[in-house]
Amino acid sequence: MAEFTMELNEDQTQVRDWIHGFAADVIRPAAAEWDEREETPWPVIQEAAKVGIYSLDFYAQQFFDPTGLGIPMAMEELFWGDAGIALSIVGTGLAAIGVVANGTEEQIGTWIPQMYGTPDDVKVAAFCSSEPDAGSDVGAMRTRAVYDQAKDEWVLNGTKTWATNGGIANVHIVVAVVDPELGTKGHASFIVPPNTPGLSQGQKFKKHGIRASHTAEVVLEDVRIPGSCLLGGKEKLDERLARAHERAAAGGGERVKNAAMATFEASRPAVGAMAVGTARAAYEVALDYAKTRTQFGRPIIDNQGVAFQLADMRTSIDAARLLVWRASWMAVAGKPFTSAEGSMSKLFASEVAKKVTAQAVQILGGNGFTREYPVERMHRDAAIYTIFEGTSEIQRLVIARTLSGMPIR
Numbered sequence: 317m318a319e320f321t322m323e324l325n326e327d328q329t330q331v332r333d334w335i336h337g338f339a340a341d342v343i344r345p346a347a348a349e350w351d352e353r354e355e356t357p358w359p360v361i362q363e364a365a366k367v368g369i370y371s372l373d374f375y376a377q378q379f380f381d382p383t384g385l386g387i388p389m390a391m392e393e394l395f396w397g398d399a400g401i402a403l404s405i406v407g408t409g410l411a412a413i414g415v416v417a418n419g420t421e422e423q424i425g426t427w428i429p430q431m432y433g434t435p436d437d438v439k440v441a442a443f444c445s446s447e448p449d450a451g452s453d454v455g456a457m458r459t460r461a462v463y464d465q466a467k468d469e470w471v472l473n474g475t476k477t478w479a480t481n482g483g484i485a486n487v488h489i490v491v492a493v494v495d496p497e498l499g500t501k502g503h504a505s506f507i508v509p510p511n512t513p514g515l516s517q518g519q520k521f522k523k524h525g526i527r528a529s530h531t532a533e534v535v536l537e538d539v540r541i542p543g544s545c546l547l548g549g550k551e552k553l554d555e556r557l558a559r560a561h562e563r564a565a566a567g568g569g570e571r572v573k574n575a576a577m578a579t580f581e582a583s584r585p586a587v588g589a590m591a592v593g594t595a596r597a598a599y600e601v602a603l604d605y606a607k608t609r610t611q612f613g614r615p616i617i618d619n620q621g622v623a624f625q626l627a628d629m630r631t632s633i634d635a636a637r638l639l640v641w642r643a644s645w646m647a648v649a650g651k652p653f654t655s656a657e658g659s660m661s662k663l664f665a666s667e668v669a670k671k672v673t674a675q676a677v678q679i680l681g682g683n684g685f686t687r688e689y690p691v692e693r694m695h696r697d698a699a700i701y702t703i704f705e706g707t708s709e710i711q712r713l714v715i716a717r718t719l720s721g722m723p724i725r
Contacts, residue, residue, distance in 0.1 A: 324385065331378075332389050338369060339397025347398035350528035351693055356484060357401050357528050358438065364405050365435040369394075372416075372428050375409050384648030388589035388640050395593030399697035400528030402590070404440075407480040407529065408432060411441035411489040418505055418547040427507055431487050442485035444476035444534050455499050459536065461492035461506060463550070468543040470506060472536045475518065478704070482532040483517020486510045490536065494553065501560040504553055507545040514539035525696035584658040584705055585643040588665035591701040592637050595669040598676035598694040599629045605680050605689075622679055629672045636665035656711075656718040663711035666701035673698040 324332060342363050350357040364370035378386030394402035408431050415427055433439030450456040459474025472492055476482065488508040495502030508515055518533030543550060603626055606617035616622045639661040646657055653659075673695040677684035684691050702708040716722075 321383070324389070325383075328381070328383075328385065328389060331386070332393060335369065335390055335393040336396070338364070338367060339393050339402075343394070343397030343401050347401060347528070347690065347693065348687065351398075351400055352527075354522065354527040356440070356481075356530045357404055360401055361405055361440070362435060362438050365432070365438050370405055370408075370438065371432055372409075372412050375406075375412070376416075382648065384644040384646075385641060387586050388592075388637075388644050391586050391589035392593040392596070392637070395590040396597045397593075398528070399590065399594050399694070399700070400526040402593075403480065403526055403529035408439075408441040408485075410480070411443040411485070411487065414443055414489045414505055415507070415547065419507075420549055423507065423544075423547065427487055430510065431485075433486065439486035440481045440484065441487045441489065442479050442481040442483075442534065443489045444479045444482060445491040446478045447475060448477050454503075457491070457493055457500075457503065459490065459492040460496075461494050461504060463494075463543070464540075467540075469540045470543065470546060472506060472508070472514075472539040472541065474536050476534040476536070477518075478521075478531060479534050481530055482534040483520070484530055484532075488515065488534060489547075490534075495557050495560075498557065498560050498564065501564075502557065505547040506541060507547065508536075508539060508541055509545065512539055512541060524699055525693070526700050584662035584711075585640045585647065587701065587705045588636065588640040588643070588661040591662075591665040591669035591698070592633060592640060594694055594698050594701070595629075595633050595636065595665075595672040598673040598691050598698075599626070599633055601689065601691050601694075602626065602629070602676040602679040605683075616679075625675050625679060629675055632668045633672060636661075636668045639664050654718070656715040659706070659711040659714045659718075662701075662705065663708055663715070666708060666711075669698040669701050 342360060346357060346360050350360070361370055368374055375387075375390075378390050381387070391402075391406070394405060412428055412431050415424055415431075419427070431439060431441035445454070445457075447457055447459060450458065459472065459476065462471045463469075464471055472490060474492065476490065479488075482488070487510060490506050490508055491503055492506060493502055494504045514537045516535045516537070518535045520530070520532040523531060546553060603617075606622050606626060607615055609616050611619075617626065639657075643653070643657045643661040646653065673691060676691040677695050680689055680691055683689050686692060706714070
């Protein structure tokens with residue numbers, strides 16, 4: 317286990333600087349255009365693929381960083397460039413991680429390459445879990461997967477929503493209910509191959525922020541997929557469902573739910589790092605502006621009202637990063653989140669991003685309210701962090717229940 321350190325090593329520093337350079341030279345110059353277009357920035361994704369940032373290998377290298385800081389470092393730098401474009405670049409990773417974590421070696425080898433495509437013909441993938449009536453309450457999921465034994469096929473029906481890359485993805489990973497009696501323990505994940513009949517894009521959402529990232533509904537109408545597209549395989553699923561039924565009969569269901577919640581806990585620091593990146597970007601714009609903007613014959617940073625805001629902004633950003641790094645290190649070190657440290661990092665960083673970007677707009681005054689300056693876009697983008705991957709209210713609920721010893725439902 318790597319010792320915890322506050323300083324990046326030489327390799328990490330080189331990777332950070334490389335990603336930062338890409339964010340500064342490629343992402344930022346394109347940010348305003350793709351925000352206005354509200355379209356997937358395919359040329360930027362292609363550039364990311366050419367340099368190796370848009371690839372499973374890149375994220376695998378960061379994920380297996382023994383300090384745990386590879387992923388948060390990468391997320392912070394990409395989202396410092398622009399949240400919407402960065403989400404378009406990293407969105408496929410969620411689907412890929414789902415396959416890597418739950419799939420067989422054959423499924424990983426078959427489907428991961430099809431998720432990313434090639435630098436000359438890039439593809440994206442979508443992870444489809446949320447539904448119109450099942451966001452935070454995953455137990456309300458209605459999408460069903462029924463096994464047709466005669467044909468060795470699964471039949472999927474339902475509607476997914478808030479799916480990043482939904483409908484435009486080459487490969488969709490869909491979470492569906494296979495055993496309604498087991499609630500959240502009766503869910504399974506499925507690979508929907510390219511051009512599968514019955515899968516279609518529903519409503520594409522016109523969003524307040526992260527507008528360069530495609531978000532849409534995915535409609536599944538009698539979607540038939542081969543039995544081999546069940547992640548992990550049917551034998552493994554049958555064994556898991558049998559154990560769940562036994563535990564439920566013995567009154568052990570809550571323990572299984574808490575184990576599942578621990579998985580979500582481990583993923584939340586990455587979202588916190590995204591929020592830190594956006595907050596840092598807005599702070600830097602505000603700081604530069606305050607140094608050069610003069611009023612009453614002097615730079616506005618000479619005024620305590622502005623200077624103190626910047627001091628608070630920088631302090632809160634650094635504090636948020638430290639919470640993210642702590643949770644990321646704990647996850648890779650195998651230390652349990654006994655106080656919901658994963659949710660803490662996501663909650664605090666998300667709220668910091670909203671506050672800091674709002675302060676940046678205020679410091680820029682009328683200029684900050686226009687699209688001539690990027691803080692307006694950053695402020696809109698920051699709103700998503702307190703909503704997706706569990707709202708701030710859900711994070712507080714998880715933290716409170718963990719501290720009190722109550723079950724997390």
